[in-house]
Amino acid sequence: MTVPPTTRRRLIIDCDPGHDDFAAIALAVTSGAFDIEAITAVCGNAPLDRTSANALAIADALGTAIPVYAGAVAPLLHRYDFPADFHGVTGLDSAGATLPPPRRALAPGHAAEEIVRRVNAAPGEITLAVLGPMTNLALAIALDPELPGKVRELVFMGGGLIGGNVTPRAEFNLWADPEAAAIVLASSIKTTMFGLDVTNRAFIDGDDLARIRAAVPGANPVADIIQFYTDRSGDVAAGRAPGPALHDTCPLAFLVDPALFTIEQLAVTVETAPGPHYGATDADRRAWAPQGVARIGVALDLDRPAVARHVTDALVEAARRIAKR
Ligand code: BDR
Ligand code: CA
Numbered sequence: 001m002t003v004p005p006t007t008r009r010r011l012i013i014d015c016d017p018g019h020d021d022f023a024a025i026a027l028a029v030t031s032g033a034f035d036i037e038a039i040t041a042v043c044g045n046a047p048l049d050r051t052s053a054n055a056l057a058i059a060d061a062l063g064t065a066i067p068v069y070a071g072a073v074a075p076l077l078h079r080y081d082f083p084a085d086f087h088g089v090t091g092l093d094s095a096g097a098t099l100p101p102p103r104r105a106l107a108p109g110h111a112a113e114e115i116v117r118r119v120n121a122a123p124g125e126i127t128l129a130v131l132g133p134m135t136n137l138a139l140a141i142a143l144d145p146e147l148p149g150k151v152r153e154l155v156f157m158g159g160g161l162i163g164g165n166v167t168p169r170a171e172f173n174l175w176a177d178p179e180a181a182a183i184v185l186a187s188s189i190k191t192t193m194f195g196l197d198v199t200n201r202a203f204i205d206g207d208d209l210a211r212i213r214a215a216v217p218g219a220n221p222v223a224d225i226i227q228f229y230t231d232r233s234g235d236v237a238a239g240r241a242p243g244p245a246l247h248d249t250c251p252l253a254f255l256v257d258p259a260l261f262t263i264e265q266l267a268v269t270v271e272t273a274p275g276p277h278y279g280a281t282d283a284d285r286r287a288w289a290p291q292g293v294a295r296i297g298v299a300l301d302l303d304r305p306a307v308a309r310h311v312t313d314a315l316v317e318a319a320r321r322i323a324k325r
Helices: 019-031 048-061 111-121 135-143 172-176 178-185 206-215 221-233 249-256 304-324
Strands: 009-015 034-041 068-070 126-130 153-157 191-194 261-270 281-284 295-302
Touching: 009 019, 009 111, 019 034, 019 048, 019 221, 019 249, 019 304, 034 048, 034 111, 048 068, 068 111, 111 126, 111 135, 126 135, 126 249, 135 178, 153 249, 172 178, 178 261, 191 249, 191 261, 206 221, 206 304, 221 304, 249 261, 249 295, 249 304
Parallel strands: 009 034, 009 126, 034 068, 126 153, 153 191, 191 295
Antiparallel strands: 261 281, 261 295
16 A cells, blocks of 8 residues: 555554564554554563564564664563463464564663653654553653643554453453553543454454465465464364454554444443452443543454455565565
8 A cells, every 4th residue: 555654644553572463563564554653562472572572573574664662571560471372482483484583673762761752752643552561651651641642542452341361351461461551541542442352353264374375485484473373373163263363453454444443432441459350341331431431442343354354465465575575
């Protein structure tokens, strides 16, 4: 897609790559719809040294010069063992070829400070896409409590009204740092949430993966990385989706084409009290918002085939770019 510079949206991607974070970054980069000012990394799917190294490898392999900053090493309060079930111990394990080592280093500075600096340099212009635990953004708001009024818009993957994936009630990103999510949800940022309600259905299937593989015969790290995640998460027999749910692609697909999603404005809260609901999101569907709880957009439905097409096109293009590198 060729989008004139004047209409490209200025974007910071905060993430914890992560196979679906990888697909989301590929979608953002190849869509041509964004000026991606920075990628900031947070601990989540893996420790920070891994997620930041993965973010850098992705940005570099895709042929971009986007600066990549490391952020929070730990959530605000919650302590948990980094999960290796879906993303492997590196956070971006592959069934074969891996991304080439980056030819540049992480940018100096902390992700949270960098978010504050960049948003303050362009008030009202920068959109944030948060694809991991919200620790970096919560820290940025603590550094600059006026920040929410200066962010153009926030889209995030997390939560869900249909139940959880890491516990019966909670989705991983919000469970990993519910206190950070509570700070962000209580802020005045114009926000749209992409929870499991839609992201569980944001899968690509075997034909899509075959297209990605066929785009680059021989070594194809993109196909092999997605294959690893497919083997771990896309299992019909286990009652899961027929392919890997690429959760984090939803907020980016929405920014590219909002018509792909059905959004309702709801008053959303996140549970921070210890117990079985820790990290779970809840939405008040009554016509009036309870005092002190702002309404945010909540994605409740998606055009699944169209989202899968966008994502597959992006991964095909990513595979070609990496092969040419
Ligand atoms: C979220 O958790 C991570 O495993 C994924 O990268 C995604 O951001 C899905 O619950
Ligand atoms: Ca993620």
